[in-house]
Amino acid sequence: MSGPLVETRGVEKRFDLGGYFWQQDKPVVRALNGVSITIEKGESFCLVGESGCGKSTLARCIMGLLEVSRGEIYYQGERIDLLSAKAMMPYRRRMQMIFQNPYASLNPRMTIQKTLEEPLRFHFPEMKNGEVHDKVEEVMTSVGNDPAWGTRYPHEFSGGQRQRISIARALMVDPDFVVADEPISALDVSIQAQVLNVMMDARDMRDLTYLFITHDLSVVHHFGTRVGVMYLGALCELAQTKTLFDTPRHPYTQVLLNAIPKLSTTELTHTPMLGEVPTAIKLPSGCVFHPRCPYANERCSREVPTGTTLDDGTVVACHAVEENRI
Amino acid sequence: MALLEVKNLGIEFPMRREVLRALQGVSFSLDAGERLGIVGESGAGKSIAAFAIINLLSKPGRINAGEILFEGRDLTGLDDEAMRDIRGNRISMIFQDPMMTLNPVLTIETQMIEVLKAHRNISDNDARKIAVEKLREVAIPSPEDRLKSYPHELSGGQRQRVVIAIALLTDPSIIIADEPSTALDVTIQAGIMALMLNLCKSHDVGLILITHDLAVVSQVTQRVVVMYAGRVVEEGPTAEIVTHPKHPYTRGLIKALPQEGTAGKRLNQIPGSMPTLDAIPDGCAFHPRCPHADDVCRASVPEIVRVGNQFSRCGKANELAEENSL
Numbered sequence: 001m002s003g004p005l006v007e008t009r010g011v012e013k014r015f016d017l018g019g020y021f022w023q024q025d026k027p028v029v030r031a032l033n034g035v036s037i038t039i040e041k042g043e044s045f046c047l048v049g050e051s052g053c054g055k056s057t058l059a060r061c062i063m064g065l066l067e068v069s070r071g072e073i074y075y076q077g078e079r080i081d082l083l084s085a086k087a088m089m090p091y092r093r094r095m096q097m098i099f100q101n102p103y104a105s106l107n108p109r110m111t112i113q114k115t116l117e118e119p120l121r122f123h124f125p126e127m128k129n130g131e132v133h134d135k136v137e138e139v140m141t142s143v144g145n146d147p148a149w150g151t152r153y154p155h156e157f158s159g160g161q162r163q164r165i166s167i168a169r170a171l172m173v174d175p176d177f178v179v180a181d182e183p184i185s186a187l188d189v190s191i192q193a194q195v196l197n198v199m200m201d202a203r204d205m206r207d208l209t210y211l212f213i214t215h216d217l218s219v220v221h222h223f224g225t226r227v228g229v230m231y232l233g234a235l236c237e238l239a240q241t242k243t244l245f246d247t248p249r250h251p252y253t254q255v256l257l258n259a260i261p262k263l264s265t266t267e268l269t270h271t272p273m274l275g276e277v278p279t280a281i282k283l284p285s286g287c288v289f290h291p292r293c294p295y296a297n298e299r300c301s302r303e304v305p306t307g308t309t310l311d312d313g314t315v316v317a318c319h320a321v322e323e324n325r326i
Numbered sequence: 327m328a329l330l331e332v333k334n335l336g337i338e339f340p341m342r343r344e345v346l347r348a349l350q351g352v353s354f355s356l357d358a359g360e361r362l363g364i365v366g367e368s369g370a371g372k373s374i375a376a377f378a379i380i381n382l383l384s385k386p387g388r389i390n391a392g393e394i395l396f397e398g399r400d401l402t403g404l405d406d407e408a409m410r411d412i413r414g415n416r417i418s419m420i421f422q423d424p425m426m427t428l429n430p431v432l433t434i435e436t437q438m439i440e441v442l443k444a445h446r447n448i449s450d451n452d453a454r455k456i457a458v459e460k461l462r463e464v465a466i467p468s469p470e471d472r473l474k475s476y477p478h479e480l481s482g483g484q485r486q487r488v489v490i491a492i493a494l495l496t497d498p499s500i501i502i503a504d505e506p507s508t509a510l511d512v513t514i515q516a517g518i519m520a521l522m523l524n525l526c527k528s529h530d531v532g533l534i535l536i537t538h539d540l541a542v543v544s545q546v547t548q549r550v551v552v553m554y555a556g557r558v559v560e561e562g563p564t565a566e567i568v569t570h571p572k573h574p575y576t577r578g579l580i581k582a583l584p585q586e587g588t589a590g591k592r593l594n595q596i597p598g599s600m601p602t603l604d605a606i607p608d609g610c611a612f613h614p615r616c617p618h619a620d621d622v623c624r625a626s627v628p629e630i631v632r633v634g635n636q637f638s639r640c641g642k643a644n645e646l647a648e649e650n651s652l
Contacts, residue, residue: 217512242589
């Protein structure tokens with residue numbers, strides 16, 4: 001099968017904020033404004049951006065947890081955003097998700113064994129008890145957990161252990177595609193490395209494709225094959241990880257890269273970005289970044305930039321880059 | 327003489343069945359105008375150490391050993407009245423989440439004037455002038471108007487700036503900042519840390535920065551204290567510790583960070599996780615996770631030893647120092 005594993009085409013997502021029925025323009029949050037990405041098989045595609053930029057919303061739209069307002073989502077060439085719940089079922093098995101907070105994503109009243117068995121019994125009702133048990137044991141061992149944990153409850157485990165249990169739960173049904181939404185943000189530094197290693201091992205052993213959402217760029221550098229940078233519901237830049245870190249093109253990417261705290265022996269120097277983050281309720285006209293962009297001109301405030309593909313395959317949505325001004 | 331000197335501090339929490347030792351033999355000092363980082367993972371005791379300085383320990387926690395000398399005076403024995411004169415006045419505190427620190431039903435003005443009137447005999451008008459001046463120092467645009475705002479009308483970054491302004495109101499000689507930028511986005515975090523760095527320098531204020539983020543510490547502080555399971559495990563000049571850590575734990579923490587050159591490879595993880603207070607192992611608390619542990623490490627708690635300019639609580643610090651450290 002050729003072609004990308006997952007593809008979004010011009011996905012838009014709006015959330016209504018109520019308002020009265022006679023109101024002409026009801027307030028809406030424009031969380032996604034025409035985002036198109038492709039994720040190839042075997043990739044670790046990273047989405048980065050600050051809170052409120054729509055990275056989690058995009059992931060949830062792909063997973064079918066949110067309905068898209070406009071645009072299309074494809075999985076192995078099949079359009080999945082319009083499927084009924086029943087028709088979606090086979091895709092749900094192939095797409096699994098790992099959430100940020102392992103304290104909230106595990107049911108506190110279910111033993112680990114039950115938690116891990118549930119997806120199997122749901123997707124493969126014909127499976128025999130023995131097979132289910134073997135599978136639980138196999139997956140638990142593969143993520144570095146002791147299978148004897150099965151009889152215990154989530155509260156008995158530390159954050160890192162819980163996150164490894166969440167990873168095991170996602171892997172139970174042998175997915176092809178795993179969405180990880182800030183899987184290590186809630187964990188301590190020494191534990192982050194453990195969990196990242198488990199995820200990388202799983203990728204190599206099971207031929208997984210990841211969509212990895214994070215605000216931590218140093219993790220992206222380490223983990224990602226390609227990176228999409230988002231700002232206010234729009235994709236600013238899409239590039240190979242190395243290219244993005246070596247030559248960031250979009251002004252926002254440059255700001256973001258400069259802001260990462262790095263281990264250093266010199267003191268912090270910082271050039272503040274212009275203005276404040278606008279809200280997604282009143283989006284700026286034209287390029288959403290233009291009020292904060294040092295390179296903005298009149299065209300930027302008028303016209304929404306479309307992605308320009310550069311020679312090295314990087315896609316940048318910026319008039320200044322397109323016109324060779326930066 | 328140091329401005330603040332914590333000597334051999336011990337804090338315990340008597341529980342129903344046992345007494346949990348949250349801190350044991352913690353010593354560090356801060357000179358006037360110096361910037362000190364306290365680093366450790368959650369549960370290491372870094373916040374408790376700071377809370378103890380200004381007598382904000384929550385019950386049943388209590389200081390069971392040691393002294394805290396501020397300008398030569400022991401703070402551990404002070405009554406509430408005398409403590410109020412120091413807390414929020416000579417020593418200010420900045421907490422992680424500005425939304426929790428600010429009172430949501432009072433305007434910024436009320437909250438700022440309240441602080442000044444609590445510590446000084448001052449008229450409302452004079453207090454307002456000082457408030458405006460401090461808001462200007464933390465780069466809040468149009469400070470006079472902002473005084474009338476409620477916290478929810480400000481963005482996260484601005485709220486934290488207001489909190490910093492409040493901490494500066496009484497011209498303290500020490501600011502204790504507990505994860506001041508952790509709840510903020512990277513671009514805003516960089517701005518806040520740069521602001522704190524500049525303010526501390528221009529006002530000659532001492533800073534105790536508590537964080538889990540070694541990168542932030544390396545860019546802002548001059549000296550750093552690394553804590554593990556209630557004890558100081560390493561102390562020294564920041565630049566030396568981030569380049570040549572002497573304690574195996576610090577070394578592990580730094581190696582676990584994704585850095586340039588590690589892309590795509592497995593990270594060096596520290597196995598296991600930090601012990602909880604009711605299960606601190608005998609001997610060196612780090613020995614179950616330490617690659618260099620032997621019988622001596624398992625038998626007794628190592629003393630702090632001096633290695634060059636650094637201090638390390640490791641029996642093998644001198645041996646390890648000879649190896650190429652990172």
